[in-house]
Amino acid sequence: MLLADLASIILRLAELAFAAIVAGLTGNYLHAVRGSSTWDQSRFIYTEVVAGISILLSIIWLFPFSGSFIHWPIDLIISILWFVSFGLLVNWLDGSCGNVFDWSGIHINSNNTCSEWKANIAFCFLSAICWLASTLLGLYWVRHHRTATRAPAVSHRRRWYRSRV
Known part of the structure; x- marks a missing residue:
């Protein structure tokens, strides 16, 4: 199961990196709009909390233990x-920057906020996919080890109505 351990480490590192990027981009936006109503910024606060939980759990589960x-x-x-x-972020963007998955016209070194929002949305999606892949890997590992550790079937059983008196 060395391959599963290696895949788990790679997925946890990707989860950590994607969550850190989302936390940075969302935190930058929340810092820029500080003082506004928290109800208006609830989707960003939610995203920041999910990113924080993801960072914490991916660091804790980064070590390759069977647990x-x-x-x-x-x-x-x-x-x-x-x-x-x-x-929530796609709904907030609401097509104001074009199609969510349309990456034409985006430049790395520009002050284009659409580039930042599309990057934030993309890393949210990538993080969701990595967590889903970790789910499938964990489910596979648990199923594989459950069948491998089962006791062998007993070839003969004593019938309940025959006693050894």
């Missing part, structure tokens, strides 16, 4: 949280 695979239900929940965050 890190049994957390696949939590990985699934975090993946769902990321998909919700992705949907």
Whole structure:
């Protein structure tokens, strides 16, 4: 299962990196609009909280122990949280920067806020996919080890009505 351990480490590193990028971009926006109503910024606060939880859990589960695979239900929940965050940000953008997955006209070294928002949305989506892949890997690992550790079937059983008196 060395391949599963290696895949788990790679996925956890990607989850950590993507969550850090989203936390940085969203935190920069929240810093720029500080003083405004928190109700208006709720989707960004939600995204920041999900990114913080993801950073914490990906650091904790980065170490390749067999116990890190049994957390696949939590990985699934975090993946769902990321998909919700992705949907909230796409809904907020509402086509003002064009199609969400249209990357033409985006430049790295420009002051284009559309570039930042599309990057934020893209990394939310990538993080959701990585958490989902961790879920599937953990589910595979648990299923594989459950069948491997089962006791062999007993070839003969004593019938309940025959006693040894």
